[in-house]
Amino acid sequence: MLQSGNSVLCVDNLQTGSVANIRHLIGHPDFRFLRQDILYLHTVSGPVDEICNLACAASPRQYQKDPVHTLRTCTEGVLNLLELAERKGARILQSSTSEVCGDPAVRLQNENYRSCVNTVGPRACYYEGKRAAETLFWEYGAHRGVQTRIAHIFNTYGPRMNPQDGRVVSNFVVQALLGQDLTVYGDGTQTRSFCFVDDLVEGLVRLMASDEQTPVNLGNPGEFTMLQLAELVRAKVFARTGGDVDLVFRPLSQYDPRQRRPDISLAARLLGWVPEVPLADGLDRVVDWFARRLAAPSHGFP
């Protein structure tokens, strides 16, 4: 955004984010950082053209720490941003999630797939919040003339992931680099699709620039079992460090979906967007980033 000549206000409560991730931007004349929770963000000074709402802890380990805050972030926080967008005449994008669709009954999920989700359980604060946020976006778009955009984001990975997030890519990479066995939940045959962060950012930028107000899937349809991912990480780290690790198996959470794979034909048609970074290449960059982090004196990793 800065390279395109925009002035950027970055708002983060640092609940899961880190100032280290934006340190290279501090001091840029067009960049401001505000440490604030969107629950309490009622206005900002000056004109606003676009609001990209990426707020809300996204990993179960993080969003389950304060479930009521998680849900309020997606309702009261989102309402604050929608009101801001309305007042400023800004277009606004909501980072929603494939999880609004629940555990899929169909193998390939397109945007018309209707959710099969339960209102109770440890993940409900997240996906029910995200669902309510989509409804609020729909209301502001359909009845108040706000230019709204909704991205259904599927699993994403890349450098600068929080190693405490409990995500499978960062878990495997950090474990392998530390010489620990890789923890596989269940039998490892459940699948996920992983989109490299640069591809996702490109998709978000294109969606914001489009005219599409209904939800658009953004993700990488390449599908991998957890076993395949583990073997890939293991091989990459072995090639880099010469250190080999085993797999250990732990019980699968009953709330863990069996499969999640995006149908991105809508994004391809509307936005001319398809992810370009193969998993093997993206993993190289993640392994490289975590290896350099771990080489630092106080990396703070588990």
Place this chain on the structure above:
Amino acid sequence: MLQSGNSVLCVDNLQTGSVANIRHLIGHPDFRFLRQDILYLHTVSGPVDEICNLACAASPRQYQKDPVHTLRTCTEGVLNLLELAERKGARILQSSTSEVCGDPAVRLQNENYRSCVNTVGPRACYYEGKRAAETLFWEYGAHRGVQTRIAHIFNTYGPRMNPQDGRVVSNFVVQALLGQDLTVYGDGTQTRSFCFVDDLVEGLVRLMASDEQTPVNLGNPGEFTMLQLAELVRAKVFARTGGDVDLVFRPLSQYDPRQRRPDISLAARLLGWVPEVPLADGLDRVVDWFARRLAAPSHGFP
């Protein structure tokens, strides 16, 4: 509640309710009325043993007037009540809705039926709000020790319905009494199940007194097509007034579910509850009530 020796605080913003409905209680030494929106209800004086949350407009015509308020009632408003319950050590009951389950793929809906609902559309503000409220109830019940109860309420009817609600029972009865043709949407073969209000109240009282924290269906499993209901109302009004009316057909909303019928075996087992008032008897009381209302000098009906 008053007859059982309780002290009752009735809180209503009168958005859809009417003081006329509680006029007979005004002056009772154990009854207080507070005109207040639960969005702004942060505390009440004195001890509180039980909170029964019936807030939120429930008919599409009413809840679509201010969809954002509808959703906020079910999130911020519900949070106010849950916090009140936690502070006062009160048990709290949420009047949720069969609509959290969306348009049913199975004929008979039990509590394990997972929703197939869309986050967008004119009804979403209502059912997504109710879904978020259930999640908040689950969090306060599972993690904060609050004694929560959730009723999945199916269609209910009875005296004191708001004739402006656009509900099929009151619509038909008022139209027939005014000598107007009964408006049937679609071909009238879609079905509904109707629970008489006295039966529902008994179910709510028993649920509140129980130990059950998961959602419990409350409704009458008797299933009627709209055509059957129209003929029943037409016959009852004809028997009473001698006036006959025809049916007129209008297009069905795409958002209108084809069918909604509760499986109440959980309520029967846990609460010993089954509805006792047959539709024909309940309709007699509704026809009688509306006939007396219409005979009043300024009934204000359409």
